[in-house]
Each structure stands twice: as structure tokens, then as C-alpha cells.
Amino acid sequence: MFTGMPHLIGVDAGTSVIKAVLFDPEGNELLTAGEKVPVLTGVNYTAEQDMEQVWQAVRNSVKTLLAGGGIDPASVVAIGVTGQGDGCWLIDEGGRPVRPAILWSDGRAAAVVNEWQEQGITKEVWKINGTVLFPGSQAPILQWLRINEAGTLRQARWSLYCKDWVAFKLTGEVATDETDASRQFFDILNRSYAEHLIDVFNLRNYRYLLPPILPTGAIRGYLQPGPAAAIGLPSGIPVVAGPLDVVAxxxxxxxxxxxxxxxxxxxxxxxxxxxxxxxxxxxxxxxxxxxxxxxxxxxxxxLMSGTPNLDWFLENLGHKFRWQAGTSNLDVYKHLDEVIDRVPPGAGGVMYHPYISPAGERAPFVNTSARAQFIGLSLLANTENLLRAVYEGLSYAIRDSFDDVLDKISELRLCGGGAKSRVWPQIIADVTxxxxxxxxxxxxxxxxxxxxxxxxxxxxxxxxxxxxxxxxxxRKYFPDKRNHEKYNAFYKVYRMTRKTMPPLWEALQCANSFTGQA
Structure with a gap:
């Protein structure tokens, strides 16, 4: 079907779905195949994945991609690999996982981050690295493992990121690139490991876990015979691992x-x-x-949580909308577009702050105690107002994130599942x-x-x-002047509220952990 031209394959190992995509020289998506990989959650806000299951999903996705297109495997000139960032993907000397991967969304190391904040370590790290620490970062995860799973670290030889694990399975080469390495242990100006930071984190004894850093545009290695046979490609195809998903x-x-x-x-x-x-x-x-x-x-x-705010709403407050979509044989999110489009800007005075992750928030502020909330509820509010408030709250959070540079930005480009909406992009245009x-x-x-x-x-x-x-x-969306002026007033309240909340969030967390025992 796509014979007579060269092709590129892009592999994106996301948090919940692994995808392989076939591209032509003009960048058109010719074929896509994917497979879901479960996130294993547990007490203390843990989030893990089976590393071998992730690799199997990559292998299956590429194999399905090739089987469905009728292309000549020899036409594939390169494989690009990207994936979720942060987290901790540990392997031993033989390349075997020593435990499930701990993901970026994991919250078990919150106490480590809090302690480092109190000690001033986070400020010292920021001056060299330019990245905030949050529980799903690799440094606090390794510190947590040092305290709680020292045996695991003794088994490990390398601490990788997701795309580096996939690249290792394809090529047998251990490395990371500058984009993933930019976190925690990195001197952001010199694009190399900062040995001082390894000592600051008290992880000097585990320095050997950090892999070599390659330029993002470097060839990581070449497809080995074993994985080549498993996915249906000839061996020797160049594999480039990078950049991580957000940079990609x-x-x-x-x-x-x-x-x-x-x-x-x-x-x-x-x-x-x-x-x-x-x-x-x-x-x-x-x-x-x-x-x-x-x-x-x-x-x-x-933000720690985006569309999960909508998923939570649908699961707990959106039964009516799910039923309406089902009876009309509509995709539920297309139906939500119709619902929120009928609600005027401002959601009837209801406002939502989308800090729903159990691990708290990491941008545009860092607070492991941050929690989501509705404000402005009255007897006049209905679920339609609340639904629109969630979309608007996420849009306020986007503006909050760009606040310092908004005057420099001429255009905002959207992607991801939420960009399929016909209404949400207009809200974002009006808010920003x-x-x-x-x-x-x-x-x-x-x-x-x-x-x-x-x-x-x-x-x-x-x-x-x-x-x-x-x-x-x-398609493009242009801000409505009247709506933007209205949202300016609401945005001031949004910022005022979230700046007021930290001591209340902390008190709530203390109350929630109170056991009543002396």
C-alpha cells in the first residue's frame, strides 16, 4: 500500500498507551498501532508499571503496524523512540528489571521532597538544575529506595527512564539523552552531570546507576537481530532514543x-x-x-493532572452526561462539548482548581499537599455549571503556567486527547x-x-x-474580546484563591492523617 517511498517509525511509550506510528517523508501519519499498559496503583499513592509488559506492548505495536500496512520493512530508514519522563526504571547488570518501574505520577517520596524543601536542598538544586523536585522525580525516588528498599538498589546496575528502557531492548545499548537527563542530577547550562548535586542528594554511593548521556540527535544503536525478528524489521536499522515525550x-x-x-x-x-x-x-x-x-x-x-480531572468528574458526578451520551449513541466527550457550549463563560460563578493528583502539584507552584476544589457553590449551581467549571479551571491553570511569559507568546499550539474537543480550545483562547x-x-x-x-x-x-x-x-481559534475580559476577572479570583490555600491544604492533610491516638 505504501511501497516505493522511505518511511520513519516513531514509538511513543506513554503512561497508559504505547503507540507506534508510520510516517512518510512529509510527516503524514500513515498508520498507527497501540496497546494499553496498566498503571499499578496502591497505598501511599504508588504508581508503577511492569517493565517487561511495556516492552511487550512496544513489540506488539510495531509488529501490528507493519502487518497492517503492506509496506516493505526494508523501507524503514530509522526508528525514533520517545516516552514518559521522570520516574525510575531500574535494571541489573544483565539488563533485567529488578522491580516494577516507579512512575512520574508516584507519590511515595512526598516526605523526602518535603524534607528537602525544609532543608533548603530544593533551592540549591534549582540554581544548578532549573527543575523543581516532586515525588515522581528520580532523585527523591532513589532516596526513598535507599531508605526502604536498599536491597533493590544493590541488585540494580542502571537507573533509566522509560524511553531508555525501550531503546535498550531494541539495541542492547545503555544510555540516556540530554532531555531526560536534564532532571535532578544535571547542570542545565553545561549539559552534563553535576557531581555536586549527587552529593547534595546524599546519593554518592549510587552514582554508578546514572547512565552515559548522549546528544538527543545521536544514534543510540542499531536494531539487534532478536528484537528485529520479534517486530518484523530487518536488523541494523538505526535507533534514536529521544527526546522525551514533551520535548518530542x-x-x-x-x-x-x-x-x-x-x-x-x-x-x-x-x-x-x-x-x-x-x-x-x-x-x-x-x-x-x-x-x-x-x-x-x-x-x-x-500540571500533575490534566484530563484525569474530567475522568474523575465523569465517574463521580457525571452519570447524567454518560447516560445522555449513551442514549444518543454519542462519544461521551463530544457530548460534553455540547453541554459546556450551552453554559455561559464563568460557569454560573462556580470555580474549580484542578489539583486532583494525590501527589499534590508541581507547576506553576510546588506543594505536595495541594488538592482540587470547587468554590462558589450555591443552590443555583447544577452539574452543567460544575462541568464547565472543570474545563475553565484547567484553562486557568494553563494561563497560570504561562503567566510570566504571556506577553511574549503570539500563539499557543495544542495537542493531546483534549485537543480533539471543538469547545475547550476556544475556552483556552478566551482565558489566555x-x-x-x-x-x-x-x-x-x-x-x-x-x-x-x-x-x-x-x-x-x-x-x-x-x-x-x-x-x-x-484549525485555529481566536479569543473573543468580551469573554476574555470576563475571564480576566475570574482569573484574578483563581490566583487569589490558590495563593491563599497552602496553609489550609496542609491543615487538611494533617487532619486527614490524624489517628486519634496519643
Whole structure:
């Protein structure tokens, strides 16, 4: 079906779904295959994944992709791999997992982060690394393991990130790239490990766990005969592991200059914009990450929870909407578009703060006690108001994340599952006052990884050239002036409320943990 042309494969190992996507030279998504991988949750807000199950899902997705397209496997010139960031993926000397992966959304190390905040360690780290610490970061996870699972660390040889585990299974090579390595142990200005920070974290005895760092555009290795046979490709195909998913999405959306920013409306809502130099002189918030381009950095403001706020609402308060969608044979989220479109801006005076993750929040502020809330409820409020308030609350959080640079941004590009909505992007445009663009395609993480791999093997002359050739837009939204003015007033209340809440969140957490025992 797609014979006679070269192809690129992009693999995106997301938190809940693994996807493999086939691209042509113009960046068009020709075929997509995917497989879900469960997140294993437990007490103390743990979130883990079976590493072998993740690899199996990658293998199955690529194999299904190739089987469904009728392409010549020899036409694949490179494989690009991206995946979820942060977390801790431990393997032993033989390359075997020593325990399930601990994910970025895991909350078990909250006490470690709190202690480091009290000791001033987080401030010291920020000055060198430019990234806030949160419970799902690798450094506090390793510290938690040092205290609670020392035997696990004794078995481990390497501490990887998700995409690096996938790349290892494809190539047999152990490494990470500059984008994933940008966290915790990294000197963000010099793009190398900061040995001082390893000592600050009291992890010197585990320095050997940190893998070599390669440039994001470097070939990680070549597809080995075993995995090649398992997925149906010839061995020897170059594999490029990087960048991590949020940076890959920035490339897939064409966000490589300071005027255009992007938001991923997914499990996490990641808000990012490109910098010519790291921003480490600001207050501690979000992260500075090496971009896919060697002379650029990405400023990231990732909310801990994005669309899970909507999932929670549907599960607990949205039975009526699910029933309505079912009786009308509509996709439930398309039906939600119809519902919120009928509710005027401001949601009848109801406001929602979307800090629903049990691990608290990490951007645009860090607080492990932060919790979601509705305010403004009265007898006049109904579930339609509450639903619109959730969409608006997430949109306020997006604006909150871009607040310091909003005047520099000319356009906001959206991707992720939430970008399929026909109404939510308009709310975001009205709240932020910025033009909102929806790019053509759906799998921008996989696309960014594929473009990066294409440059690495000489398929494209540069990332900027690849982006110019492959990025286009499907639709645009422009802010309504009257709605924007109304949202400005609500946004002031949103910020005032969330700045007032920290002592109340902490008191609530203390009350919730009170046992009543002397």
C-alpha cells in the first residue's frame, strides 16, 4: 500500500498507551498501532508499571503496524523512540528489571521532597538544575529506595527512564539523552552531570546507576537481530532514543522559537515554551529541559493532572452526561462539548482548581499537599455549571503556567486527547487571550521522535528544515474580546484563591492523617 517511498517509525511509550506510528517523508501519519499498559496503583499513592509488559506492548505495536500496512520493512530508514519522563526504571547488570518501574505520577517520596524543601536542598538544586523536585522525580525516588528498599538498589546496575528502557531492548545499548537527563542530577547550562548535586542528594554511593548521556540527535544503536525478528524489521536499522515525550511533542508541533508555546492536553497538562537560555533566576516552578536543538532549552510547566480531572468528574458526578451520551449513541466527550457550549463563560460563578493528583502539584507552584476544589457553590449551581467549571479551571491553570511569559507568546499550539474537543480550545483562547492552533495529525510525540531520528540519519538536513516540511495546521481559534475580559476577572479570583490555600491544604492533610491516638 505504501511501497516505493522511505518511511520513519516513531514509538511513543506513554503512561497508559504505547503507540507506534508510520510516517512518510512529509510527516503524514500513515498508520498507527497501540496497546494499553496498566498503571499499578496502591497505598501511599504508588504508581508503577511492569517493565517487561511495556516492552511487550512496544513489540506488539510495531509488529501490528507493519502487518497492517503492506509496506516493505526494508523501507524503514530509522526508528525514533520517545516516552514518559521522570520516574525510575531500574535494571541489573544483565539488563533485567529488578522491580516494577516507579512512575512520574508516584507519590511515595512526598516526605523526602518535603524534607528537602525544609532543608533548603530544593533551592540549591534549582540554581544548578532549573527543575523543581516532586515525588515522581528520580532523585527523591532513589532516596526513598535507599531508605526502604536498599536491597533493590544493590541488585540494580542502571537507573533509566522509560524511553531508555525501550531503546535498550531494541539495541542492547545503555544510555540516556540530554532531555531526560536534564532532571535532578544535571547542570542545565553545561549539559552534563553535576557531581555536586549527587552529593547534595546524599546519593554518592549510587552514582554508578546514572547512565552515559548522549546528544538527543545521536544514534543510540542499531536494531539487534532478536528484537528485529520479534517486530518484523530487518536488523541494523538505526535507533534514536529521544527526546522525551514533551520535548518530542514540541518538535512535532514545530515549537522551536520563543513566540510559539504549546500545551499538551493529556494525563498531565504540559505547558512549554522555547528559551535561548535556561530560566533559573525565576522562582522555583516547573522545569528547564534541554530542547531537541543544541542551542535551545524548553521551559516546562507541567500540571500533575490534566484530563484525569474530567475522568474523575465523569465517574463521580457525571452519570447524567454518560447516560445522555449513551442514549444518543454519542462519544461521551463530544457530548460534553455540547453541554459546556450551552453554559455561559464563568460557569454560573462556580470555580474549580484542578489539583486532583494525590501527589499534590508541581507547576506553576510546588506543594505536595495541594488538592482540587470547587468554590462558589450555591443552590443555583447544577452539574452543567460544575462541568464547565472543570474545563475553565484547567484553562486557568494553563494561563497560570504561562503567566510570566504571556506577553511574549503570539500563539499557543495544542495537542493531546483534549485537543480533539471543538469547545475547550476556544475556552483556552478566551482565558489566555491568545490565538490557539490545532496542528494536523494526532501523534505529535511519535512525530517529534521520528523527525529527530530522520535528522540523525540524514533523512532531513536539520530539525528546522524537517519541521518546515512536515508541520501544518487543521484549525485555529481566536479569543473573543468580551469573554476574555470576563475571564480576566475570574482569573484574578483563581490566583487569589490558590495563593491563599497552602496553609489550609496542609491543615487538611494533617487532619486527614490524624489517628486519634496519643
Amino acid at each position: 511533542s514540541a518538535l512535532g508541533l514545530g515549537c522551536i522559537n520563543e513566540e510559539s508555546a504549546f500545551t499538551i492536553l493529556g494525563t498531565t497538562i504540559f505547558n512549554g515554551f522555547t528559551l535561548n537560555a535556561p530560566s533559573i533566576n525565576q522562582d522555583e516552578a516547573g522545569m528547564n529541559i534541554c530542547h531537541g536543538l543544541p542551542d535551545k532549552w524548553l521551559r516546562g510547566m507541567p 487571550g491568545k490565538e490557539v492552533s490545532i496542528a494536523k495529525g494526532t501523534e505529535f510525540g511519535a512525530k517529534g521522535a521520528a523527525l529527530n531520528a530522520g535528522v540523525a540519519v540524514g533523512f532531513y538536513d536539520s530539525l528546522s528544515g524537517a519541521i518546515a516540511k512536515t508541520v501544518g495546521f487543521a
